[in-house]
Amino acid sequence: METILEQQRRYHEERERLIKLMVDEYANRKPGEKEKIYSEHRLKYLLDLHHNATHKLKELYEDKDNERKAEVQALSGPNEFNEFYARLKQIKEFYKKHPNEISVPLSIEFDELTKSYSNNDEMSGLVEFTDEEGGGRYLDLNECYETYLNIRGIEKVDYITYLMTFDHVFDIPKERKNMEYKKYLESLNDYLYGYIVRIKPLLDIDAELAKLDADFQKQWANGTFPGWPKETESVLANTGAHLDLSAFSSWEELASLGLDRLKSALMALDLKCGGTLEERAQRLFSTKGKTHLDSSLIAKKTSGKFSAREQSRQKEIALLEAMLYRCVEFVSEQRSATKENVQRKQARTGGERDDSDAEASESENDEEDADDVPYNPKNLPLGWDGKPIPYWLYKLHGLNINYNCEICGNFTYKGPKAFQRHFAEWRHAHGMRCLGIPNTAHFANVTQIEDAITLWEKLKSQKQSERWIADQEEEFEDSLGNVVNRKTYEDLKRQGLL
Structure with missing residues (x-):
C-alpha cells in the first residue's frame, strides 16, 4: 500500500504529465473540422483526468483525518531510521508474497494512454454524428422540422426557411404555445444541447445555461422577455360591458351583435359565457326583466390556482425559449453552413444525388470535405462539387x-x-x-x-x-506686316530692327 506522501508525489507527477500532453495536443492543431473536434474531445478527456487528480491531491493536503501529519512526524521524528527500515521490510515482504508483481511506471501508462486516445477509430465511438451532420459541420433538424409541421395553428414553411427562422419563436402568438409546442421546444433544445456538447466539448454549456436562468428570471419579472409581454388586462376583459336589453325583443336580435359582444355582456352579469352564438343570445335574453337570476346560469368563480398554474406553464415555455436563443448563438456558423449545404443538395439532379450517395457509401471516411484530395492525375480544376471538371470542358x-x-x-x-x-x-x-x-x-x-x-x-x-513649343509656334507680326515666330521677334526687337 502506498504511503500518503507517495500518493501525493504520484498525483503531482500525473498532473505534470497531463499538462504536457494537453500542451502537445493543443500545439498540433488538426486541419480538418472532424480532426479538430476529435482533438477537443481528447483535450476534454485529459482535462477531466487533471481535475480528478487535483481533487484527490487537494483532499490529501487538507488532511482531515490527520494521517498525513502523523506520517510526516514519524519520518521526521527521533526514530526516523527505525521507520525507514520498517517500511523497507514491508516492501520486501510484499514482493516475497507477490514475486511476479511488477510496478508499472507512469511513463509507460501515459504512453499507452497517448496511443489509445490518438486513435480516431476509438474516438469515433465516443463522438458519433449522423450522415446529415457531416462530421459536425452541419445541423440535422429534420426530425424537429417534422414535429414543427405537426403543431396546430402554426404557419407551415419549407426546410430552408425553417433553418433560418426556427429561433424566431417570439413571432408566434402566445395563445398558440400549448403543450404540443412545449414538447417541440424540449426536443429541439435536447438536440441542440447534445450537438453543442459533441462539437464543442471544451465549452461549459451547463455554466452558460445557469447564467441564462438568472437573466431570464429578471426579464420575466420585468415583463421584458421577447414574445411574452406583461399582461395588462382592461376593465372590459375583467368585468365585461353591460348591455341594455330593453331595446331587444328577441334573442335573434341579440345574435346580430356577435360572439364577442355577447360574451362581454354575459361576463358583466357573472353568467356563463361559453357556447355557440345562439346559446349565448338565448342565455342573455332569458335574463331580461329579471332581478333574480337562475343559479344554473351563473358562472363558477375561478380560483387563483388555475391562474397560477397557467402562469407557471407559460414561464416554463418561456424558459425553454430562452435556452433556445442561447444555444443558437453557439451554432451560428453551422447553421449558415447547413443552409448552403441544403441549397446545394436541392440544386442537384436526381442522378447527381444518387452518384453522391453511392460515393459516400463506398468511401471509408464519412467526411467529403475540402481536406480530402480527389484523384486528379491531370491536375484539372475543381468544379462546384469539389471534383475535377471533364477534360473536354x-x-x-x-x-x-x-x-x-x-x-x-x-x-x-x-x-x-x-x-x-x-x-x-x-x-x-x-x-x-x-x-x-x-x-x-x-x-x-x-x-x-x-x-x-x-x-x-x-x-x-x-x-x-x-507638345506645343511657345518659342517656335507662337506667331508675332513686325511693323512691316511680316509674320515671324516668338524667338525671331524677340531677337529683332533686341537689335532694334523692328
Missing part, C-alpha cells in the same frame, strides 16, 4: 494553354480568359507601377518588361514631338 475553355507574364513576376495564367482579365487586376497594375509606367490601354497584351519600356519611351517621344 478543360480544353474547350483553353485551360490547357499557359500564358506567362514577366511584368507580373513570371506568373502563369491558364486560359485566354484569365490572361485577358489579369491586365486589369492588381498584380499586373503593381508590376507596371514598379516600372514607373502607367497601366493604360496602350500596354494591352504587353507581357515583357523590355517591350513595355520600349513602348513607353516611344510614347514619350511622340508626346514630346506633339
